[in-house]
Amino acid sequence: MKGSPSRGMARKDSIAQVALELYLERGFGVSIDEVAAEAGASKQTIYKFFGGRDGLARAAMELELERVVGPMREAAAAAGVASARLAAFAEAYQDVLFSSRCLAMYRFVIGTAGETPEFGAAFNDTVVEYVLGLVTPLIAEATGARPAQARDLADQFIGTLQGSELNRALAGVAVDDQRLARLRGRAIATLASS
Template sequence: MTSALELALVRGFSALTVDEVARSANASKTTLMRFFGGRRGLIEATLALEMELVVGPLEESSADLVRFGAAFQQIIFSERCLGLLRFVLHESATDAGLGEAFRGTVLAGVRTMIGPAVSEALGLPLDDPDVVSASERYLGDLVGVELLRALSGDRPDAARLEVLRGRAVRQLG
């Protein structure tokens, strides 16, 4: 999977072929097809791996909204994550499957990770639809317009990020 991830980040998911990944991984195309079911499955598994590598460390801070917010901002504004976001934004314009896979893997994964803390903060059961929308709002509040600045090459300002963290937590309470 790391072969597919590195190839995708360099060449783009739209140019990624199962044959190319098989060669890079020293595996057969048949083996990859058996495990992933085709190009779409390979893309989803690649995004899941990136999720694990980039976002996985957030799990240990997911019970504390303030600590999670700081860790999330550190990761989302890292060069690797910004590069992946730029890539997904660009490629999903021509590959709808990539956007779908990203939303289903990365966004859903982060939302699920923070759901219990949001549920507790709101005093609502985890399966309440308001918890899902509040989780998404919280994540959006953490990045605010700073994400647009960062995607366009500007370095995020630590003081503005701290303000966003405080606002995101207050919005829940």
């Protein structure tokens, strides 16, 4: 008798979690053998669940995405006026983006994208597009912008929230909370004037 589907999903998530931790610790050069050994799984199980290394990396990112987007999703979906929800979204976005774990993920993706462009593309599809998809309807609601314009405004909004502070943080410089607050204020003000 085979295991239950929920046990299979739990096992799959467990393997993806092990892979994520290894990637963040050692980089994308971690082999399927290393993940299998650390997870107590066979290579055959990993290939069955994920199809290979790229599928495993994508599953690891999706697992991490679910962990970090909750506060952004809650802010975007909360009751209240759109401007207040945008302010809450902006703060939640920065809290997630500038966390040590998220910065480690960004460093990992940047470090591997050159050798494995598929991984960079998976990160874009899984994380970047998801975040833009959360905030674009909220921006449309707040500004009255049409979908294409709201998407452009979302790009600008997210870029302003990151500012050059993201580059500093990726380089290991301590995050300046006052600078982040100014970036949030500028992002909101820019939307209000559009």
